[in-house]
Amino acid sequence: MVKSNLVIVFLCICLLCCPESLLAQDMNAISAIPRVDVHSHVGSVGRMEHYVKVGEALKDQYGINLAVWIDLNFMRQSDGTEEEYLYAAGTRYKGRFLPCINDFKISDGLRYPPEELAKWQQKGIVGYKIWVGVSPLIDRPANDATFTKMEEIGMVGASIHISQPYPTSWCDDPVKFWEAHNAWERVLDRHPKLKVVNAHMLDHFNSDEQLDYLIYVLETYPNVHVDLGARFQQFNRMDRDKLRSFMIKYADRILFGTDIGGQPAEGKYRQVAESYYRAFQLLETDKVVKGGFFSGTETRGLALPAGVLEKIYYRNAVRLYPRVKDVLKNLGYDRND
Numbered sequence: 001m002v003k004s005n006l007v008i009v010f011l012c013i014c015l016l017c018c019p020e021s022l023l024a025q026d027m028n029a030i031s032a033i034p035r036v037d038v039h040s041h042v043g044s045v046g047r048m049e050h051y052v053k054v055g056e057a058l059k060d061q062y063g064i065n066l067a068v069w070i071d072l073n074f075m076r077q078s079d080g081t082e083e084e085y086l087y088a089a090g091t092r093y094k095g096r097f098l099p100c101i102n103d104f105k106i107s108d109g110l111r112y113p114p115e116e117l118a119k120w121q122q123k124g125i126v127g128y129k130i131w132v133g134v135s136p137l138i139d140r141p142a143n144d145a146t147f148t149k150m151e152e153i154g155m156v157g158a159s160i161h162i163s164q165p166y167p168t169s170w171c172d173d174p175v176k177f178w179e180a181h182n183a184w185e186r187v188l189d190r191h192p193k194l195k196v197v198n199a200h201m202l203d204h205f206n207s208d209e210q211l212d213y214l215i216y217v218l219e220t221y222p223n224v225h226v227d228l229g230a231r232f233q234q235f236n237r238m239d240r241d242k243l244r245s246f247m248i249k250y251a252d253r254i255l256f257g258t259d260i261g262g263q264p265a266e267g268k269y270r271q272v273a274e275s276y277y278r279a280f281q282l283l284e285t286d287k288v289v290k291g292g293f294f295s296g297t298e299t300r301g302l303a304l305p306a307g308v309l310e311k312i313y314y315r316n317a318v319r320l321y322p323r324v325k326d327v328l329k330n331l332g333y334d335r336n337d
């Protein structure tokens, strides 16, 4: 009896004196959360094995599971037929690459008419990527039939890119910046059931005031979500506490993404893995991190709770994109979702 009491006392002392070891345990649990990169530009069969090698480097170096890439560049860097891409993505790589039809130039109208969308969905396409940029063209009446069809069949608008960061060299004209956003709001008003992930935090991620507008959008349009692609380097442009509260409050609406593109070069897999690691550290720890996914200035991480990270890393993707749930399950990430 005395002995067991001593054991309990010893354990209590350990708990009081060793918060680091508890923290380490938590970080191990966080490392195990599978991650879906919803904003990637893979584009071809030949590149897939290089992305998988980046995933292996992350696993080897940090024990982190980068499981799935939503590929916004389906067939844009074609090195084979559609069938070859879909076979490689779906079968050879077990669904780890989930393709989106895409439209990177809408000045002459949307590339995919409504009558084609269901056919693409049946082939395994998980969303429709549209790049708009600093332009009000998304609001052209001719686009409405396609958006109506997407509402009907539940096809997600994947990383739809509206405007550009303002004020920067990407966009230094406030009138044009707002014209693009106002045009997008008019589309959302007409298509309330359209499920959307807007790219780059909707590019209202450059100041506390812009974050307030993003909050307004998320409050007004319940089917709008945002991805973090290429915005880790902007975390330090907002008040850290305000940004952290935002990420926690809107955890159901934020998805992990990087905007990775091209082919990770042989011999550079660890370097790319470190880019991912920096992005993860910014979300997971309160350490000062040396820049975002694409470098940038030193920024203190947000130390988000595990439940918030789970939503950002994969739960929201499971809810929004078809097939993600099954792919994760087949890869062995059976987390009772």
Ligand SMILES: [Zn+2]
Binding pocket: 039, 041, 229, 259
């Ligand atoms: Zn992108």
